[in-house]
Amino acid sequence: MSPYRxxxxxxxxxxxxxxxxxxxxxxxxxxxxAEMLGTTSLSGLPSVLFTFGSAGAALGVGRLSQRLGRRAGLTAGYVAGALGSAGVVLAAVLGSVSLLLPALLIYGAGSATNLQARYAGADLAEPRRRGSAVSSVLVATTFGAVAGPNLVAVTGRIASGWGIPALAGPFALAAVAYALAAVVIFALLRPDPLTSALAAASAPADEPPTGGPGVVAGVATMVLTQIVMVAVMTMTPVHMQAHGHGLSATGLVIAVHIAAMFLPSPLTGYLVDRVGRTPVATAAGVTLLAAGLVSATAPEGSVALLTVALALLGLGWNLGLVSGTAMITDAVPQRSRAKTQGAADLGIALSGAAAGLGSGVLMAATSYAALSIVGGLLALAVIPFVAAAGRRQPDPAATTGGRWSSRP
Structure with missing residues (x-):
């Protein structure tokens, strides 16, 4: 088996x-x-802490990976996620809010590392195969992401049997899961893909000529699609509840949305590699616009149309993430690639946090339809960024066999 595979x-x-x-x-x-704080008014606090913890860890994991390799960076990130998860369980057992809050912050490191792992999949990939490499990692995430929520009830019962609050059970599962991910990476990720890629890219011809326009386009694509996705997704359950839809209907819509975020990845990766980064990123903006228009015009009682809208929202995000990741990987020299990727994911995390907080304010001031339309129009801002980059930097899909090379 080749090092790449x-x-x-x-x-x-x-x-x-x-x-x-x-x-x-x-x-x-x-x-x-909500249970530990005794109020639902602060129930959104974990999401904020997850996000800021993820943002800080994204930068840290990226810098550590650049210095010591992907194996060290990803292992450290997953260990931090496991420790944060265990801290949440301990806080629940002790009833300690002062321990809960920092533990939730550290738990966010697992999320950042999960997202950073897609770059490891592309380290040794040839430029023409980077989209497929990234998409393979995203699809693998889907299996765990689907299993996790379905084990909530089981882990809750097990936790209760051990005298642990039932709602802490899923965090115990998270601690074990992140620890297992760390063990897999530490024990099996040899040779290190990033250090191997650095050694293979020692000749000037192996390095992309610049990191400017491609990095800007890649970051802009991922940040803009993240903002639109988070803003509309966050407010959709609130919109549905306000119009009398039950939890089962809301759960269906969100489940379809999450599936659309990850399951199309193989097709997206194929298109990124064969058609090009720029066309797929452009398609992300157009798809998100379509999602905004469908959600804005869907009748209040139509779960079917909201499901279509959220599926398009997830698909648009997927198109943006895979194409944006490939653009950044193409544009940045190996010697600074991991550090730049970590900074890009920091931007994604912070933009997601801002979108989550701002979406509620915008919807309260206007409406869900207005939020959806604004989001759809914002997504079109991707197009000028990728068009400008496309004029200044070749797309590997259009220059297969060109002067950039990576030895798998």
Whole structure:
């Protein structure tokens, strides 16, 4: 098995565990906070803490990976996620809010590392295969992310049997899952894909000529699609509840949305590699506009149309993430790639936090329809960024066999 295929297999295996760790805790975080704080007014606090913890960890994991390799960076991130999860469980047992809050912050490191792992999949990929490499890692995450929420009830019963609050059970699962992901990466991610890629890219011809327009376009694509996705997704359950839809209908809409965020990844990766980064990023903006228009015009009682809208929202995000990741990986030299990728994910996390907070304010001041339309129009801002980059930097899909090379 080639180093490239081995790396991809190991990272995908670890993502099954980390996806479960991410989804299990996030599913009940707000409920646990409400129970321990004695009020629902601060139940959104875990999401804020997850996000800021994820933002800080994204930068840290990226810098550590640049200095010591992906194996060290990803292992450290998953260990931090496991410790944060265990801290939440301990806080629940002790009834300690002062321990709960920093533990939730540290728990966010697992989320950041889960997202950073997609870059490891692309480290040894040839430029023409980077989209497929990234998409493979994202699909692997789906299996764990689907299993995690479905184990909430089981882990709650097990936790109760051990004298642990039921809502802390999923965080115990997250601690185990993140620890297993760390073990897989530490034990099996050899040779390190980033250090191997650095060694293979020692000749000037192996390095992309500049990091400017491609980085700007890649970051803009991922940040803008993240803002639109988070803003509309966050307010959709609120909109549905306000118009009499039950939890089952809301759960269906969100489940379809999450599936659309990850399951199309193989097709997205194929298109990024064969059609090009720029066309797929442009399609992300157009798809998100369509999502905004459908959600804005859907009748209040139509679960079917809201489901279509949220599926388009998830698909648009997926198109933006895979194409944006490929653009950044193409544009940045190996010697600074991981650090730049970490900074990009910091921007994604912070923009998501801002979108989550701002969406409620905008909807309260206007309406869900206005929020959806504004989001759809904002997504079109992706197009000028990628068009400008496309004029200044070649797209590997259009220059297969060109002067950039990476040895798998």
């Amino acid at each position: 081995r790396t991809l297999a190991v990272v995908m295996f670890s993502q099954v565990f980390s996806g479960a760790g991410l989804a299990a805790g996030v599913t009940v975080g707000s409920l646990l906070a």
